[in-house]
Amino acid sequence: MASDEERAALLVAGIARSLNERLVSLTADITSVLYAEIPDLRADRQLFDLLGASVEGNLDTIFHTLQHNIAPEDLDAPAAAMEYARRLAQHGVPVNALVRAYRLGQTNLLGLVFDELRAASVQPELSVPVLERIITVMSVYIDRVSQQVVAVYERERERWLAHRSSVRAVRVQEILAGNALPDAGAALGYVLQQSHLAAIFWSSDSDSGEMLARIESAAHDFANYVGGVTEPLFVAADRVTGWVWIPLGSRAHPERAQGEMCDFLERRHPGLVVALGAAAAGIDGFRQSHGQAQRARAVAIAAGQNAPAVTAYDEPGVSTVALLVEDLVATRAWVRGVLRGLAADNENSARLRETVRVYLAHNLSNVAAGKELDLHHNSVKYRVKRAAEVRGKDFTGDRLAVELALLVCQWLGPAVLTSD
Known part of the structure; x- marks a missing residue:
């Protein structure tokens, strides 16, 4: 016993x-x-x-x-x-x-x-x-x-x-806090009175002791690719994250489109992810673009594997979705409440969501939606009807909510969808 x-x-x-x-x-x-x-x-x-x-x-x-x-x-x-x-x-x-x-x-x-x-x-x-x-x-x-x-x-x-570069980090924090000294730009070796494109580079790989050096090198390469007129300003946020400001001189936009940036990063620096603010001028633009990059980064992190290599704040939909990722639990519940059965994380629901998104974007035109989707207008009509059945109601009574929920699904994917 x-x-x-x-x-x-x-x-x-x-x-x-x-x-x-x-x-x-x-x-x-x-x-x-x-x-x-x-x-x-x-x-x-x-x-x-x-x-x-x-x-x-x-x-x-x-x-x-x-x-x-x-x-x-x-x-x-x-x-x-x-x-x-x-x-x-x-x-x-x-x-x-x-x-x-x-x-x-x-x-x-x-x-x-x-x-x-x-x-x-x-x-x-x-x-x-x-x-x-x-x-x-x-x-x-x-x-x-x-x-x-x-x-x-x-x-x-x-x-x-x-x-870490303590002087540089302190000066940058002073600028971001609105307490910059008159000679802040000189202390940084960076011209503040120009157009800036703020970026945040990071990696999920925390094992490599050389990751920060790799990120800084990629930031310089990326800055040159998008049209930086001089060397970018780089500040380490942690061992796998870097804050970057790309000097654009008098230009109001980078020289490359978001798709080109994604291709470049995936080809030259696989494994790194970038969030971009919108280009803005002067010391206020320095702060504004960085804040936007932070919000774009929040979207990319929430999206996880669904995020592209480069998430730009001024890309359509990003600034809106950025407002909703602060409370992802509430956003997820809201999306599921609006879309109901359409919020399922499977290929069929994704196809129906995309059809409805394009259909609503073309002001309920089956013909125009069919042209964008490369479908016959009757196929669009059938899918929209099927989507309404899956959802349990049509899309005209709360169209704005549906469009916003579909936008969130497009960016965040599984983070807001319902597993089968």
């Missing part, structure tokens, strides 16, 4: 196994709580995905430690947790936000453990040993790992501050 200690160990393993089976959903829930409760973690939307990877890595380690009775004193922080700490340091996020994230995550995880314990109907005499084992493992692990990530944070913060 098994001893109480052996029975308790089996119960601990069962609880850990049950929680690990829900790893994806638990990760999403805890990540959302941390993002909502700790404002400093919202420094950059791109960091949200890395936060999720960090949470998932920590949960997975804790669950396996409990399930296989591993000593928590021997464990190290997951790679994603280490990288997240480095990235927070690069963005200047206070270290106490990182520590609080671990404490808040532990509190939420403990609540899940209590739920599992109640559901398992554990005998009263085993409740204390089971809880003691779980709480001990969690506490030792969190204490050990939080010390490790804080140490990584502090080393990275020192390295980052030591290696």
Whole structure:
């Protein structure tokens, strides 16, 4: 007959196994709580995905430690947790936000453990040993790992501050904040009284130690391609992101179209992504174009794999969609409410959405829509009728909402669609 200690160990393993089976959903829930409760973690939307990877890595380690009775004193922080700490340091996020994230995550995880314990109907005499084992493992692990990530944070913060161009970064931040000194342009070696095209370059590959150098090189290459009259101004935002201002002199537009820029980037610098503002003049234009590039970047990040290599703020639809990505959860719910069955993420629905989008853009003309889509007008008519059936209503009563929802789907794709 098994001893109480052996029975308790089996119960601990069962609880850990049950929680690990829900790893994806638990990760999403805890990540959302941390993002909502700790404002400093919202420094950059791109960091949200890395936060999720960090949470998932920590949960997975804790669950396996409990399930296989591993000593928590021997464990190290997951790679994603280490990288997240480095990235927070690069963005200047206070270290106490990182520590609080671990404490808040532990509190939420403990609540899940209590739920599992109640559901398992554990005998009263085993409740204390089971809880003691779980709480001990969690506490030792969190204490050990939080010390490790804080140490990584502090080393990275020192390295980052030591290696970045501090004078240039400070001057740029002063300009963006509206506090530029009269000689700001001279300090930067960049002419402010001209037309600027702001760009943000980044990569999802955080493994390469040479990534920032690669991004800066690509920024110079890209600037020359689109018609920069002198060398661009480059400032590192973090180890995989660069802020760039391309000097256009007196020109109001770059020399290349968005499609040409995409082809160039994919051919010469695969793996890098760019968001562009609209060209604007003077010191106000320096700030304005950068702000637009930030909003275009938010659209590209929300779109994920659906985003092109270059997302330009002045491309039709981008500025509108940029207003809706701040609250992607609400936008997703709204799109699904407007389009209903048409919001399904499959080829047939995508074909119907595109037909309706072109049909509405041509003021309900089957003939004009057919010419753009290379379809017979009767085929357009059939698809529009079928789309209305899938949606459950026609498109004339709330046409503006439908057109906007279709625009959001066109740019964000799976991020706002319903999985089959």
